[in-house]
Every structure is written in structure tokens, then in C-alpha cells.
């Protein structure tokens with residue numbers, strides 16, 4: 226696939242003109258936010274946006290109906306959330322959220338600032354399309370299945386597999402060289418691309434980029450036993466005991482929209498926060514008493530700490546009024562389906578149907594609601610599609 230247009234991914238300095246007003250997307254490498262940054266986002270959402278912080282499928286955040294872009298960029302710069310005007314849109318870095326706290330072979334989070342700084346330090350890499358995704362997986366397999374362009378996946382506590390276009394290349398690299406190899410792959414992608422926004426859009430892109438890297442590094446080969454990487458909906462939810470016996474709390478965010486007031490309470494806990502690519506957050510490094518108070522206060526405010534909640538089964542595109550293409554307010558229909566008990570975990574297998582009114586829909590398991598056939602934001606993996614058409618909703622079961 227060759228594209229003739231530059232990618233139109235929004236940033237803070239280049240807003241997207243959505244149907245309901247300007248939209249700004251803020252990159253959050255590794256999903257990590259300090260409490261001060263969360264507080265700054267909450268204040269900006271109230272003062273300059275629609276009062277909500279939207280979480281994206283890349284662990285970034287965005288504001289809708291932005292009123293003063295200059296003021297927003299100034300505030301984000303002060304908060305350390307806009308460290309580069311030239312490279313802001315290329316900092317799409319997802320890392321295993323719980324890495325270094327529980328599970329996984331190693332802690333990938335120290336690689337995040339190293340990769341981010343490496344990207345920002347290189348003028349040529351500002352030319353990367355804003356859609357390129359970097360993934361850092363500590364071996365548990367939670368983010369390697371997201372279909373990133375360039376990634377590493379820990380195989381033990383000292384070795385990473387290089388992933389390109391979402392697949393294992395067979396190239397193995399010591400931890401100390403992982404970031405440099407990812408940066409070299411980013412350069413290689415720029416040399417190979419002919420307008421494409423993503424590596425998988427280049428015919429044999431992963432293979433050709435691997436060959437390109439091996440041609441320039443005589444110490445590398447691609448002889449590693451391939452690792453299978455499957456999409457997983459691996460949301461860390463609820464009470465998670467860290468290896469150091471402190472507590473992390475995973476919290477689902479209903480339809481990925483975090484009200485500023487809730488964000489203020491999260492910031493007030495004064496612990497490191499991670500935005501996950503599953504539109505949830507993880508609040509870390511708490512003692513048990515603090516974690517109990519967090520659940521007591523934030524669950525009634527709508528955060529989801531119950532892994533069996535139907536809210537964790539649903540996702541939805543922007544829909545009306547945010548998207549001009551939408552045929553309906555799909556998010557309101559999704560919320561109504563959850564609230565009225567029509568989103569269920571198990572039951573009879575989902576069957577294909579069409580011409581349904583929103584209140585007729587009863588759907589089982591993971592499901593994505595879309596305001597039109599484009600199905601924006603659809604998660605990877607087995608997901609039932611519920612799609613608005615001019616003749617009512619159509620259900621396409623996962624297969």
C-alpha cells in the first residue's frame with residue numbers, strides 16, 4: 226500500500242478538527258504519568274476541554290472541544306508533557322504497565338525514557354509518521370500482540386527478541402542494545418517507506434527491514450526460535466500485590482473517558498500512574514490502607530475495580546457528536562446496553578443480526594460498538610462488532 230497523503234494523526238500542536246470541535250492528543254510514553262501531570266491534565270480538561278480525559282488504545286490521552294490550543298501547549302510544556310515541538314507525534318511508546326512491579330522477566334520501564342530521548346534527539350526521526358507504534362514487552366505478552374511497528378519482547382532477564390510489524394524477526398539482542406536497535410529500525414523504516422504510515426503497509430515490510438538491519442550489523446542474525454505473539458485483552462484490574470508487597474490497583478475507565486474530577490482524586494493519591502493501552506489505568510506503589518481508601522472513594526465515582534464488570538467487555542468509537550460520519554450516538558447506546566444488563570459475559574453463542582434498534586441489542590462477550598462501518602478503535606482479537614447502519618444496528622459475531 227502506498228499512501229499519497231501525510232498521516233493526519235493529531236497532536237497538541239496539530240489539532241484534529243472533529244465534528245464537535247478541535248481534538249488534541251498528548252503522547253504519554255510508556256503510559257506513565259506523575260501525580261502532578263495527572264493533576265495538570267485534569268485542570269486542562271476543565272479549563273480548556275470538555276471536562277474529560279480520553280484514554281487511547283496506545284496509552285495516550287486526548288482532549289475534545291479544545292478552546293485555546295496555545296494555552297494548552299503552554300500548560301503541557303510546563304507539566305513536562307510536551308518536551309518536543311518537532312517530535313511530539315512520534316512518541317508512541319507502549320510498555321507492559323506492571324513491569325518491574327509484578328510479573329514479567331524484567332523491568333522494561335527504564336527503556337521508555339531512553340527510547341523517547343533517542344527519538345527526540347534525532348532530527349531525521351521527526352519524519353516518522355505519527356501512527357508508528359513502539360512496544361516494550363517484559364515477556365508476559367501483554368503489549369507485543371498489539372501489532373506495533375517496532376518492538377522488543379523479553380525472552381529472559383537479559384535478552385530481547387526484536388519484533389517488526391508485530392512479528393518476531395528471530396533477531397536477539399542484549400538488553401543494553403535494545404533501544405539502539407529500535408532506533409536503527411526506525412531509521413530503516415524511513416529508508417524503506419514510500420509514503421506508507423505503518424511498517425505492515427510496506428510489502429514484506431518486516432522481512433525487508435530485518436534484512437536491512439542485518440546488512441548493517443554483522444554481529445546480528447535472525448536465527449532465534451520464533452515467538453508466537455497473540456492479541457490479548459489483558460487488562461490488569463483490581464487488587465494486585467507487587468513483588469515488594471506494596472499494592473497496585475488496576476481500574477477500568479468506562480468507555481475510556483475519565484472525568485476530570487475523578488482524575489483529580491487519582492492525582493491526590495500521589496503515586497505513579499500508568500495509562501494502559503486497554504483504556505484503563507494502574508495506580509501503583511501503595512500500602513494496603515491507601516489502596517483500600519482508593520477503592521472506597523473511586524469505585525463509587527465510576528472506576529471499575531471488578532474484573533467481571535460488563536464495562537470491561539465494551540468499547541466504542543467516538544460516534545456522534547464527535548464524528549461527522551457517525552449515524553448515531555453510539556457511546557450513549559453502548560452505555561445504555563451496559564446499564565440495562567444487555568451486555569453479558571456468557572450465554573448462547575452470538576448470532577449475526579441486522580436492522581436492530583439499540584434497545585433490542587443483547588450481546589455476549591467482548592464487543593466493539595461503531596457509529597459506521599469503519600469501526601475505528603476496534604481492539605485486536607476476537608471481538609463482536611456492533612455497527613450502526615442506516616437500517617439500524619448490525620451485529621457481526623467474533624470468529
Ligand code: SF4
Pocket residue numbers: 542543544545548549550551552595596597598599600601
Ligand atoms: S467508526 Fe465511523 S462513526 Fe465511529 S469514529 Fe470511526 S468514522 Fe466515526
